[in-house]
Amino acid sequence: MQDKMLKLSNGKKIVLPCRMFQPTDLKRMEIDFVENGILFNRTDPGQDFPAVLNKTKSKMAVLNYCDFSTTPFSEQKLKESTEKQIHSEDCDFVILPIFKGETAHQTRLKIKHAEEIRLLTDKNIILEIPYNSELNSQELANASGAFDILALHYGVHYGHFKQLACVIKRLVEIRQLPINKKIFCMAVPLKFAGDSVEDVYYMPLFGLISDGWVKNWKRGRGPQKIKLTDQRDLRCKTYTGWLETGHMPNEILMIVGRTVYELFNDPDKLIRSEYEILIADEILSEIRDLNEVTFEKYVYTKFHAKYVGLVIRTYTENMIARMFRWSEVFSRFSAEEKRLLESEVRRAGTPSNVFGLIAYLTQCVVAENIMSVPVLIQKLKARNGGPTTLTSTNP
């Protein structure tokens, strides 16, 4: 996906889609900051936020997150939390976090509170809602003036198809609304179940479908058997699984400079945990480097088949929203004209074809200055391999 910049109200810039790093992530990576990234500085209710280094603050946007996910809703606690964030010089956002078992009514109260604090601060406001919130998307659209970024809270350490489909449904629904808001996914898993719970896939897909994400901070039980991610097929397999998929016991894994056998039989787990951190780097960079043309092949070959359709569809929706619906180039067209053009673009099907068609459309409008919608549709049809003349639907 092409990088985009999000400029915050205080002038800091963030490269999107962005992974939010926790202080422990930075420590493990042996660096103090990630340029133009977000620091996810979490704390529990009633505790102070961990101190942030000045050099980290200067290079990253800081999100101070008070974790109320195990606390029942309380307006008082919400107000105290937001007030702290408004007056703090250490954070660049004001987030209204989710509470335990948050209902639609409670989210409405949060929105009302966000409207109030909008008048008190210039900081970017993030509204966090549960991924399965019963709040109507249209209600969110109506209240969109109250927040700048919408965050969907996933909150699991191991993903399943059904939940992900629910998250994606909400994500696509919001993308379809006439509001141009960035969407973050919070507390997301990186591993998903394939054919069964035992069949684990390492699929950090949130960089492809949302504008920002943070890994779930709560730790799961972990697998009972030792499993490691294989970069070839992104599957987390046992030692036997590695051998079954063509690896040899004496094969050296250059990432850690150890053999497959040594890695699985490491008694103090240190090399294995280092391997997992380094392999995550490789996979995340690979995914970050994907573009509209290379994305599809990667997803088809690496992700589990049942997730492919969901991911491709969401990626295409994001692309249409970013390159067409909210693009300056097409702002001269009316909503109805845009709808007609969009339905023609959608016929292209695959992400690379949609990308090609939007690029062609942009060229027609910018370089050739064609503003007639019937002409543009005709051109799109010709490009798409369909009939080139406008035909009536009547027999």
Add this chain to the structure above:
Amino acid sequence: MAQILKQLGNRERVFTICKDYSLNPSLLTQILPAMARGYNNTTIAQKLGVHRVTVQRYTEALRKMKESEFKFIFAYLAKGVQNAR
């Protein structure tokens, strides 16, 4: 046609070299320009948001590479950047 085949051949060779040294071409594409600018491993890691040890592994692999291989990869990536512009 001949030019396309040549480009494909070059791409194939870059991928083979990367495979020999267990390098990820997409990460290499990001690390090499930063390295050429003279940044140290920590700065590159901070710019790309990756582990410092990952950058170290890439820079060490690039140092160990045969000169012909390094020159080939560098020229290939430089050309890619030019085309992108």
